[in-house]
Amino acid sequence: MEYVLGHQGRLYVYDGGPLFTPEPAVATEQIEERYPVASELELVLSKAPPEGFVPLDLRAELSMAEESHFSRLARATQIAVWHDQHRFCGRCGTVSASVRGELAKRCPSCELVVYPRISPCIIVLVTRGDQCLLAHNTRFPDGRYSTLAGFIEAGETAEAAVAREIMEEVGVEVSNIRYAHSQAWPFPHSLMLGFYADYAGGEITPDGEEIDLAGWFSVDNLPQLPPEFTISRQLIEGFLQRQD
Template sequence: MIRTPAGFRAVLDAVLDDDAIAHVFVRDSLVLFGDTPGALPWRMYRSIGLTAARVHPIGRHEGRAHVAVALDDGYAPAHLPQGLRASGLRNWFGVLDDATLSIAMRAVQVLEWDRTHRFCGACGTPTEQLGHERARRCPACGLVSYPRISPAMMVLVTRGRELLLGRGVTFPPGRYSALAGFVEAGESVEESVAREVYEEVGIEVRDLRYFGSQSWPFPNSLMIAFRAEYAGGELNPDPAELADAQWFAPEALPQLPPQLSIARELIDATLAELR
Protein backbone atom coordinates (compact mmCIF):
# COMPACT_ATOMS: atom_id res chain seq x y z
CA MET A 1 0.00 0.00 0.00
CA ILE A 2 1.27 3.47 -0.89
CA ARG A 3 2.06 5.55 2.20
CA THR A 4 3.64 8.95 2.76
CA PRO A 5 7.40 8.27 2.88
CA ALA A 6 9.10 8.34 6.27
CA GLY A 7 10.60 11.73 7.00
CA PHE A 8 8.36 13.62 4.57
CA ARG A 9 7.24 17.00 5.90
CA ALA A 10 4.50 19.05 4.24
CA VAL A 11 5.39 22.71 3.63
CA LEU A 12 3.66 25.77 2.18
CA ASP A 13 6.81 27.45 0.85
CA ALA A 14 10.11 26.21 -0.47
CA VAL A 15 13.42 27.49 -1.80
CA LEU A 16 13.55 26.35 -5.42
CA ASP A 17 17.25 25.67 -5.71
CA ASP A 18 18.72 23.45 -8.41
CA ASP A 19 18.22 20.31 -6.32
CA ALA A 20 14.51 20.87 -5.71
CA ILE A 21 12.30 18.15 -7.20
CA ALA A 22 9.49 18.98 -9.64
CA HIS A 23 6.42 16.76 -10.12
CA VAL A 24 5.11 18.02 -13.46
CA PHE A 25 1.56 17.51 -14.71
CA VAL A 26 -0.27 18.41 -17.87
CA ARG A 27 -3.88 18.40 -16.78
CA ASP A 28 -4.09 15.18 -14.70
CA SER A 29 -1.28 13.34 -16.51
CA LEU A 30 2.21 12.98 -15.11
CA VAL A 31 4.96 14.03 -17.51
CA LEU A 32 7.90 11.76 -18.32
CA PHE A 33 11.25 13.30 -19.25
CA GLY A 34 13.31 10.66 -20.96
CA ASP A 35 13.69 7.89 -18.39
CA THR A 36 12.70 10.14 -15.45
CA PRO A 37 8.92 10.09 -14.94
CA GLY A 38 7.53 13.10 -13.12
CA ALA A 39 10.17 13.74 -10.50
CA LEU A 40 13.18 15.62 -11.84
CA PRO A 41 15.58 18.24 -10.55
CA TRP A 42 14.33 21.80 -10.80
CA ARG A 43 17.34 22.78 -12.91
CA MET A 44 16.36 20.18 -15.51
CA TYR A 45 12.76 21.37 -15.56
CA ARG A 46 13.90 24.96 -16.15
CA SER A 47 16.26 23.92 -18.93
CA ILE A 48 13.44 22.31 -20.91
CA GLY A 49 11.67 25.66 -21.22
CA LEU A 50 8.10 24.61 -20.40
CA THR A 51 5.57 27.23 -19.30
CA ALA A 52 3.94 26.60 -15.92
CA ALA A 53 0.48 27.84 -15.04
CA ARG A 54 0.84 27.07 -11.34
CA VAL A 55 3.63 25.94 -9.00
CA HIS A 56 2.86 24.71 -5.48
CA PRO A 57 5.37 23.66 -2.81
CA ILE A 58 4.36 20.23 -1.54
CA GLY A 59 6.92 19.26 1.08
CA ARG A 60 10.47 18.26 1.92
CA HIS A 61 11.90 14.77 1.77
CA GLU A 62 15.49 13.70 2.35
CA GLY A 63 16.63 17.31 2.43
CA ARG A 64 15.09 18.32 -0.89
CA ALA A 65 12.08 20.51 -1.64
CA HIS A 66 9.29 18.94 -3.71
CA VAL A 67 6.97 21.10 -5.82
CA ALA A 68 3.90 20.40 -7.94
CA VAL A 69 3.93 22.01 -11.37
CA ALA A 70 0.87 22.38 -13.59
CA LEU A 71 1.78 23.19 -17.16
CA ASP A 72 0.00 25.95 -19.03
CA ASP A 73 -3.43 25.01 -20.40
CA GLY A 74 -2.05 25.31 -23.92
CA TYR A 75 -0.25 21.99 -23.49
CA ALA A 76 -2.00 18.65 -24.02
CA PRO A 77 -0.80 15.15 -23.02
CA ALA A 78 -0.63 14.08 -26.67
CA HIS A 79 1.08 17.25 -27.89
CA LEU A 80 4.18 17.89 -25.79
CA PRO A 81 7.60 19.01 -27.00
CA GLN A 82 9.84 16.33 -28.48
CA GLY A 83 11.22 13.91 -25.91
CA LEU A 84 8.35 14.35 -23.46
CA ARG A 85 5.28 12.23 -22.91
CA ALA A 86 2.53 12.13 -20.33
CA SER A 87 0.17 9.53 -18.94
CA GLY A 88 -2.44 9.24 -16.21
CA LEU A 89 -1.04 8.68 -12.73
CA ARG A 90 -2.48 5.17 -12.51
CA ASN A 91 -0.23 4.14 -15.39
CA TRP A 92 2.88 4.89 -13.31
CA PHE A 93 1.96 2.30 -10.65
CA GLY A 94 4.78 -0.22 -10.64
CA VAL A 95 7.03 2.20 -12.56
CA LEU A 96 7.68 4.89 -9.95
CA ASP A 97 9.14 4.00 -6.58
CA ASP A 98 6.65 4.23 -3.71
CA ALA A 99 8.05 7.47 -2.26
CA THR A 100 7.90 9.32 -5.59
CA LEU A 101 4.44 7.97 -6.35
CA SER A 102 3.14 8.99 -2.92
CA ILE A 103 4.37 12.57 -3.32
CA ALA A 104 3.02 12.71 -6.89
CA MET A 105 -0.39 11.56 -5.63
CA ARG A 106 -0.32 14.39 -3.12
CA ALA A 107 0.82 16.86 -5.79
CA VAL A 108 -1.95 16.08 -8.27
CA GLN A 109 -4.61 16.62 -5.60
CA VAL A 110 -3.20 20.03 -4.68
CA LEU A 111 -3.05 21.07 -8.33
CA GLU A 112 -6.60 19.91 -9.02
CA TRP A 113 -7.92 21.79 -5.98
CA ASP A 114 -6.10 24.93 -7.09
CA ARG A 115 -7.44 24.61 -10.65
CA THR A 116 -11.05 24.15 -9.56
CA HIS A 117 -11.08 26.89 -6.90
CA ARG A 118 -9.69 29.84 -8.82
CA PHE A 119 -13.09 31.51 -8.52
CA CYS A 120 -15.35 31.77 -5.48
CA GLY A 121 -18.12 29.20 -5.46
CA ALA A 122 -20.47 31.67 -3.76
CA CYS A 123 -20.01 34.92 -5.70
CA GLY A 124 -17.67 34.16 -8.61
CA THR A 125 -14.88 36.53 -7.57
CA PRO A 126 -11.30 35.39 -8.33
CA THR A 127 -9.84 33.85 -5.17
CA GLU A 128 -6.46 34.50 -3.56
CA GLN A 129 -3.93 31.98 -2.25
CA LEU A 130 -3.37 32.30 1.50
CA GLY A 131 0.20 32.22 2.76
CA HIS A 132 -0.25 30.69 6.22
CA GLU A 133 -2.29 27.62 5.22
CA ARG A 134 -3.18 25.66 2.10
CA ALA A 135 -6.36 27.50 1.25
CA ARG A 136 -7.85 30.02 -1.17
CA ARG A 137 -9.93 32.96 0.07
CA CYS A 138 -12.45 35.12 -1.72
CA PRO A 139 -11.55 38.81 -1.20
CA ALA A 140 -15.16 39.84 -1.76
CA CYS A 141 -17.23 37.58 0.50
CA GLY A 142 -14.52 35.88 2.59
CA LEU A 143 -15.33 32.28 1.63
CA VAL A 144 -12.29 30.07 2.31
CA SER A 145 -11.79 26.90 0.25
CA TYR A 146 -9.48 24.07 1.31
CA PRO A 147 -8.29 21.08 -0.73
CA ARG A 148 -11.18 18.72 -1.24
CA ILE A 149 -11.02 15.45 0.68
CA SER A 150 -13.89 13.03 0.11
CA PRO A 151 -14.13 10.30 2.79
CA ALA A 152 -15.02 6.89 1.43
CA MET A 153 -15.55 3.69 3.34
CA MET A 154 -14.27 0.27 2.31
CA VAL A 155 -15.28 -2.97 3.96
CA LEU A 156 -14.33 -6.61 3.58
CA VAL A 157 -17.19 -8.77 4.84
CA THR A 158 -16.47 -12.33 5.94
CA ARG A 159 -18.82 -15.27 6.50
CA GLY A 160 -16.83 -17.95 8.23
CA ARG A 161 -13.83 -18.46 5.91
CA GLU A 162 -15.55 -16.85 2.92
CA LEU A 163 -14.88 -13.32 1.68
CA LEU A 164 -17.50 -11.13 0.04
CA LEU A 165 -16.01 -9.52 -3.07
CA GLY A 166 -17.72 -7.41 -5.70
CA ARG A 167 -16.91 -6.53 -9.28
CA GLY A 168 -17.67 -2.88 -9.95
CA VAL A 169 -19.25 -1.98 -13.27
CA THR A 170 -16.13 0.02 -14.20
CA PHE A 171 -13.59 -2.62 -13.11
CA PRO A 172 -11.29 -4.36 -15.57
CA PRO A 173 -12.73 -7.72 -16.68
CA GLY A 174 -12.45 -10.36 -13.97
CA ARG A 175 -11.29 -8.09 -11.16
CA TYR A 176 -13.05 -8.18 -7.77
CA SER A 177 -12.50 -6.13 -4.63
CA ALA A 178 -13.90 -5.20 -1.24
CA LEU A 179 -17.06 -3.10 -1.24
CA ALA A 180 -16.60 0.67 -1.13
CA GLY A 181 -18.57 3.89 -1.32
CA PHE A 182 -18.56 7.54 -0.34
CA VAL A 183 -19.71 8.74 3.07
CA GLU A 184 -22.84 10.88 2.82
CA ALA A 185 -23.36 14.20 4.58
CA GLY A 186 -24.62 13.74 8.13
CA GLU A 187 -23.56 10.13 8.67
CA SER A 188 -20.62 8.55 10.46
CA VAL A 189 -18.21 6.28 8.62
CA GLU A 190 -19.62 3.33 10.54
CA GLU A 191 -23.14 4.22 9.42
CA SER A 192 -21.98 4.54 5.84
CA VAL A 193 -20.57 1.00 5.96
CA ALA A 194 -23.92 -0.47 6.96
CA ARG A 195 -25.80 1.64 4.40
CA GLU A 196 -23.44 0.98 1.49
CA VAL A 197 -23.33 -2.77 2.09
CA TYR A 198 -27.12 -2.97 2.24
CA GLU A 199 -27.55 -0.75 -0.83
CA GLU A 200 -24.97 -2.57 -2.93
CA VAL A 201 -25.60 -6.22 -2.03
CA GLY A 202 -28.68 -6.34 0.25
CA ILE A 203 -27.11 -7.88 3.37
CA GLU A 204 -26.50 -6.70 6.93
CA VAL A 205 -23.19 -6.72 8.80
CA ARG A 206 -21.96 -6.74 12.40
CA ASP A 207 -18.73 -6.54 14.43
CA LEU A 208 -17.22 -3.66 12.47
CA ARG A 209 -13.44 -3.30 12.98
CA TYR A 210 -11.24 -0.49 11.71
CA PHE A 211 -8.34 -1.64 9.51
CA GLY A 212 -6.58 1.45 8.14
CA SER A 213 -6.77 4.37 5.71
CA GLN A 214 -5.14 5.56 2.51
CA SER A 215 -5.18 8.79 0.54
CA TRP A 216 -6.34 8.03 -3.00
CA PRO A 217 -6.45 10.73 -5.69
CA PHE A 218 -9.09 9.06 -7.87
CA PRO A 219 -10.73 11.40 -7.08
CA ASN A 220 -9.52 13.21 -3.95
CA SER A 221 -10.56 10.34 -1.70
CA LEU A 222 -9.57 9.26 1.79
CA MET A 223 -10.24 5.53 1.84
CA ILE A 224 -11.17 4.29 5.34
CA ALA A 225 -11.11 0.50 5.48
CA PHE A 226 -12.93 -1.88 7.82
CA ARG A 227 -13.57 -5.54 8.37
CA ALA A 228 -17.05 -6.80 9.22
CA GLU A 229 -18.91 -10.05 9.80
CA TYR A 230 -21.96 -11.17 7.86
CA ALA A 231 -25.14 -10.75 9.91
CA GLY A 232 -27.95 -11.78 7.56
CA GLY A 233 -29.67 -11.46 4.21
CA GLU A 234 -29.27 -12.81 0.69
CA LEU A 235 -26.86 -11.37 -1.85
CA ASN A 236 -28.69 -9.13 -4.30
CA PRO A 237 -26.15 -6.95 -6.14
CA ASP A 238 -27.29 -3.54 -7.33
CA PRO A 239 -26.67 -3.64 -11.11
CA ALA A 240 -26.04 0.11 -11.17
CA GLU A 241 -23.01 -0.40 -8.90
CA LEU A 242 -21.86 -4.00 -9.28
CA ALA A 243 -21.59 -6.35 -12.23
CA ASP A 244 -21.34 -9.23 -9.75
CA ALA A 245 -20.83 -10.06 -6.06
CA GLN A 246 -19.98 -13.46 -4.62
CA TRP A 247 -18.69 -15.25 -1.55
CA PHE A 248 -15.21 -16.62 -2.26
CA ALA A 249 -13.19 -19.23 -0.39
CA PRO A 250 -9.49 -18.41 0.15
CA GLU A 251 -8.59 -21.29 -2.16
CA ALA A 252 -10.67 -20.01 -5.08
CA LEU A 253 -10.12 -16.28 -5.33
CA PRO A 254 -10.71 -14.17 -8.46
CA GLN A 255 -8.36 -11.51 -9.80
CA LEU A 256 -7.67 -9.03 -6.98
CA PRO A 257 -6.77 -5.30 -6.88
CA PRO A 258 -3.11 -4.25 -7.34
CA GLN A 259 -0.68 -4.44 -4.43
CA LEU A 260 -0.42 -0.65 -4.09
CA SER A 261 -4.02 -0.24 -2.92
CA ILE A 262 -5.44 -0.49 0.59
CA ALA A 263 -8.06 -2.85 -0.86
CA ARG A 264 -5.36 -5.44 -1.59
CA GLU A 265 -3.71 -4.95 1.80
CA LEU A 266 -7.09 -5.43 3.49
CA ILE A 267 -7.76 -8.62 1.55
CA ASP A 268 -4.25 -10.02 2.08
CA ALA A 269 -4.31 -9.32 5.82
CA THR A 270 -7.67 -11.05 6.17
CA LEU A 271 -6.51 -14.05 4.14
CA ALA A 272 -3.42 -14.38 6.33
CA GLU A 273 -5.66 -14.74 9.37
CA LEU A 274 -7.99 -17.24 7.68
CA ARG A 275 -5.26 -19.57 6.43
Protein backbone atom coordinates (compact mmCIF):
# COMPACT_ATOMS: atom_id res chain seq x y z
CA MET A 1 0.00 0.00 0.00
CA GLU A 2 1.13 3.54 -0.81
CA TYR A 3 -0.16 6.82 0.56
CA VAL A 4 -0.54 10.39 -0.68
CA LEU A 5 -1.10 13.37 1.61
CA GLY A 6 -3.81 15.98 1.14
CA HIS A 7 -4.86 19.15 2.97
CA GLN A 8 -7.54 21.76 2.19
CA GLY A 9 -8.20 20.48 -1.32
CA ARG A 10 -4.58 20.09 -2.40
CA LEU A 11 -2.04 17.29 -2.52
CA TYR A 12 1.18 17.72 -0.55
CA VAL A 13 4.61 16.22 -1.02
CA TYR A 14 7.71 16.19 1.14
CA ASP A 15 10.06 18.79 -0.30
CA GLY A 16 12.49 16.82 -2.43
CA GLY A 17 10.85 13.48 -1.63
CA PRO A 18 8.50 11.08 -3.44
CA LEU A 19 4.82 11.86 -3.94
CA PHE A 20 3.63 8.42 -2.84
CA THR A 21 5.01 7.08 0.45
CA PRO A 22 5.01 3.56 1.99
CA GLU A 23 3.61 4.93 5.28
CA PRO A 24 1.12 7.70 6.12
CA ALA A 25 3.06 10.95 6.44
CA VAL A 26 1.18 12.22 9.50
CA ALA A 27 0.48 11.03 13.02
CA THR A 28 -2.84 9.28 13.62
CA GLU A 29 -4.24 12.15 15.70
CA GLN A 30 -3.58 14.56 12.81
CA ILE A 31 -5.54 12.53 10.24
CA GLU A 32 -8.85 14.15 9.29
CA GLU A 33 -10.08 11.46 6.87
CA ARG A 34 -8.83 8.64 4.63
CA TYR A 35 -10.13 7.64 1.20
CA PRO A 36 -9.19 4.81 -1.18
CA VAL A 37 -7.84 6.11 -4.49
CA ALA A 38 -6.79 2.87 -6.18
CA SER A 39 -6.24 -0.74 -5.17
CA GLU A 40 -2.83 0.10 -3.69
CA LEU A 41 -3.15 3.83 -2.98
CA GLU A 42 -4.87 5.70 -0.16
CA LEU A 43 -5.43 9.44 0.23
CA VAL A 44 -4.69 10.63 3.77
CA LEU A 45 -6.19 14.04 4.54
CA SER A 46 -4.37 15.90 7.27
CA LYS A 47 -5.64 18.57 9.65
CA ALA A 48 -2.43 20.46 8.87
CA PRO A 49 0.48 19.63 6.56
CA PRO A 50 3.52 18.33 8.46
CA GLU A 51 6.69 20.38 8.60
CA GLY A 52 8.71 20.05 5.42
CA PHE A 53 5.72 19.31 3.17
CA VAL A 54 4.82 21.64 0.31
CA PRO A 55 1.80 21.81 -2.07
CA LEU A 56 2.24 19.67 -5.16
CA ASP A 57 2.59 21.49 -8.49
CA LEU A 58 -0.17 19.41 -10.05
CA ARG A 59 0.15 20.69 -13.61
CA ALA A 60 3.88 20.07 -13.65
CA GLU A 61 3.44 16.59 -12.19
CA LEU A 62 0.68 15.68 -14.67
CA SER A 63 2.80 16.90 -17.57
CA MET A 64 5.33 14.14 -16.81
CA ALA A 65 2.90 11.43 -15.71
CA GLU A 66 2.20 8.18 -17.49
CA GLU A 67 -1.49 7.31 -18.00
CA SER A 68 -1.87 5.19 -14.84
CA HIS A 69 -0.07 7.80 -12.71
CA PHE A 70 -2.16 10.59 -14.27
CA SER A 71 -5.35 8.74 -13.36
CA ARG A 72 -4.32 8.24 -9.73
CA LEU A 73 -3.28 11.87 -9.33
CA ALA A 74 -6.50 13.14 -10.91
CA ARG A 75 -8.67 10.95 -8.68
CA ALA A 76 -6.78 11.83 -5.49
CA THR A 77 -6.99 15.54 -6.25
CA GLN A 78 -10.70 15.47 -7.05
CA ILE A 79 -11.47 13.56 -3.85
CA ALA A 80 -9.40 16.03 -1.81
CA VAL A 81 -11.25 18.99 -3.37
CA TRP A 82 -14.65 17.34 -2.85
CA HIS A 83 -13.91 16.62 0.82
CA ASP A 84 -12.77 20.19 1.42
CA GLN A 85 -15.76 21.79 -0.34
CA HIS A 86 -18.45 19.58 1.20
CA ARG A 87 -17.70 19.74 4.90
CA PHE A 88 -21.22 21.03 5.54
CA CYS A 89 -24.60 19.92 4.25
CA GLY A 90 -25.70 22.01 1.29
CA ARG A 91 -29.34 21.79 2.41
CA CYS A 92 -29.29 22.54 6.15
CA GLY A 93 -25.68 23.47 7.00
CA THR A 94 -24.99 20.62 9.43
CA VAL A 95 -21.48 19.15 9.47
CA SER A 96 -21.49 16.19 7.05
CA ALA A 97 -20.13 12.75 7.93
CA SER A 98 -18.35 10.27 5.68
CA VAL A 99 -20.31 7.15 4.74
CA ARG A 100 -18.43 4.02 5.73
CA GLY A 101 -17.61 1.78 2.79
CA GLU A 102 -18.77 4.33 0.22
CA LEU A 103 -17.28 7.45 -1.34
CA ALA A 104 -20.03 9.71 -0.08
CA LYS A 105 -21.03 12.10 2.71
CA ARG A 106 -24.32 12.05 4.59
CA CYS A 107 -25.89 14.79 6.65
CA PRO A 108 -26.76 13.41 10.12
CA SER A 109 -29.61 15.92 10.37
CA CYS A 110 -31.54 15.84 7.08
CA GLU A 111 -29.82 12.72 5.63
CA LEU A 112 -28.84 14.40 2.36
CA VAL A 113 -26.17 12.27 0.64
CA VAL A 114 -23.58 13.83 -1.66
CA TYR A 115 -20.98 12.20 -3.89
CA PRO A 116 -17.84 13.64 -5.47
CA ARG A 117 -18.75 16.31 -7.98
CA ILE A 118 -17.92 15.71 -11.64
CA SER A 119 -18.48 18.52 -14.15
CA PRO A 120 -18.83 17.19 -17.72
CA CYS A 121 -17.27 19.33 -20.44
CA ILE A 122 -16.88 18.97 -24.18
CA ILE A 123 -13.66 19.72 -25.99
CA VAL A 124 -13.67 19.64 -29.77
CA LEU A 125 -11.40 19.99 -32.77
CA VAL A 126 -13.21 21.33 -35.84
CA THR A 127 -11.68 20.23 -39.15
CA ARG A 128 -12.01 21.37 -42.76
CA GLY A 129 -10.12 19.15 -45.17
CA ASP A 130 -6.46 19.31 -44.16
CA GLN A 131 -7.03 22.26 -41.83
CA CYS A 132 -8.15 22.48 -38.21
CA LEU A 133 -9.76 25.34 -36.34
CA LEU A 134 -7.70 26.55 -33.38
CA ALA A 135 -8.42 29.48 -31.09
CA HIS A 136 -6.65 31.71 -28.59
CA ASN A 137 -8.47 31.99 -25.28
CA THR A 138 -8.08 35.31 -23.49
CA ARG A 139 -6.57 33.41 -20.52
CA PHE A 140 -3.85 31.78 -22.65
CA PRO A 141 -0.26 32.99 -22.97
CA ASP A 142 0.35 35.06 -26.09
CA GLY A 143 0.71 32.87 -29.16
CA ARG A 144 -0.84 29.70 -27.75
CA TYR A 145 -3.86 28.25 -29.55
CA SER A 146 -6.03 25.27 -28.69
CA THR A 147 -9.28 23.48 -29.39
CA LEU A 148 -12.68 24.80 -28.30
CA ALA A 149 -14.26 23.67 -25.03
CA GLY A 150 -17.10 24.35 -22.64
CA PHE A 151 -19.35 22.92 -19.96
CA ILE A 152 -22.39 20.81 -20.77
CA GLU A 153 -25.52 22.56 -19.54
CA ALA A 154 -28.38 20.97 -17.59
CA GLY A 155 -30.57 18.82 -19.84
CA GLU A 156 -28.13 19.06 -22.75
CA THR A 157 -26.47 16.21 -24.63
CA ALA A 158 -22.74 16.27 -25.25
CA GLU A 159 -23.31 16.55 -29.01
CA ALA A 160 -25.65 19.51 -28.56
CA ALA A 161 -23.06 21.18 -26.33
CA VAL A 162 -20.42 20.73 -29.04
CA ALA A 163 -22.54 22.54 -31.64
CA ARG A 164 -23.61 25.26 -29.20
CA GLU A 165 -20.13 26.02 -27.86
CA ILE A 166 -18.63 26.24 -31.34
CA MET A 167 -21.37 28.61 -32.50
CA GLU A 168 -21.10 30.75 -29.34
CA GLU A 169 -17.31 30.99 -29.36
CA VAL A 170 -16.42 31.29 -33.06
CA GLY A 171 -19.73 31.52 -34.96
CA VAL A 172 -19.47 28.50 -37.27
CA GLU A 173 -21.73 25.52 -37.86
CA VAL A 174 -20.53 21.91 -37.74
CA SER A 175 -21.67 18.44 -38.76
CA ASN A 176 -20.56 14.83 -38.28
CA ILE A 177 -19.88 15.30 -34.57
CA ARG A 178 -18.07 12.19 -33.33
CA TYR A 179 -16.69 11.16 -29.97
CA ALA A 180 -12.94 10.48 -29.67
CA HIS A 181 -11.95 9.87 -26.04
CA SER A 182 -12.06 11.46 -22.58
CA GLN A 183 -9.74 12.73 -19.88
CA ALA A 184 -10.28 13.45 -16.19
CA TRP A 185 -9.23 17.04 -15.62
CA PRO A 186 -8.74 17.82 -11.90
CA PHE A 187 -8.95 21.64 -12.12
CA PRO A 188 -10.89 21.11 -10.04
CA HIS A 189 -13.37 18.40 -11.06
CA SER A 190 -13.98 18.30 -14.81
CA LEU A 191 -14.43 15.32 -17.11
CA MET A 192 -13.35 16.33 -20.61
CA LEU A 193 -15.24 14.55 -23.41
CA GLY A 194 -13.21 14.86 -26.59
CA PHE A 195 -14.85 15.19 -30.02
CA TYR A 196 -14.06 15.85 -33.66
CA ALA A 197 -16.49 17.78 -35.87
CA ASP A 198 -16.55 18.78 -39.53
CA TYR A 199 -16.92 22.40 -40.59
CA ALA A 200 -20.35 22.98 -42.17
CA GLY A 201 -20.56 26.72 -42.75
CA GLY A 202 -20.14 30.26 -41.50
CA GLU A 203 -17.30 32.73 -41.07
CA ILE A 204 -15.05 32.53 -38.02
CA THR A 205 -16.14 35.27 -35.63
CA PRO A 206 -14.52 35.14 -32.16
CA ASP A 207 -16.90 36.09 -29.37
CA GLY A 208 -14.39 38.63 -28.00
CA GLU A 209 -14.93 37.46 -24.43
CA GLU A 210 -13.49 33.96 -24.08
CA ILE A 211 -12.00 33.79 -27.57
CA ASP A 212 -10.18 36.75 -29.08
CA LEU A 213 -8.41 35.06 -32.01
CA ALA A 214 -9.23 32.00 -34.12
CA GLY A 215 -8.33 30.63 -37.51
CA TRP A 216 -7.68 27.68 -39.78
CA PHE A 217 -4.30 25.97 -39.49
CA SER A 218 -2.62 23.19 -41.46
CA VAL A 219 0.28 20.94 -40.54
CA ASP A 220 2.84 23.35 -41.99
CA ASN A 221 1.65 26.54 -40.24
CA LEU A 222 0.75 25.47 -36.70
CA PRO A 223 0.85 27.99 -33.84
CA GLN A 224 2.11 27.21 -30.34
CA LEU A 225 0.04 24.24 -29.10
CA PRO A 226 -1.12 23.10 -25.63
CA PRO A 227 1.12 20.77 -23.54
CA GLU A 228 1.35 17.16 -24.73
CA PHE A 229 -0.44 15.68 -21.70
CA THR A 230 -3.68 17.58 -22.39
CA ILE A 231 -6.61 16.09 -24.29
CA SER A 232 -6.65 19.17 -26.52
CA ARG A 233 -3.13 18.37 -27.74
CA GLN A 234 -4.06 14.70 -28.16
CA LEU A 235 -7.01 15.64 -30.39
CA ILE A 236 -4.76 17.86 -32.48
CA GLU A 237 -2.06 15.18 -32.77
CA GLY A 238 -4.68 12.62 -33.81
CA PHE A 239 -5.79 14.89 -36.63
CA LEU A 240 -2.22 15.63 -37.74
CA GLN A 241 -1.31 11.95 -37.85
CA ARG A 242 -4.16 11.35 -40.29
CA GLN A 243 -2.66 13.97 -42.63
CA ASP A 244 0.56 11.96 -43.16
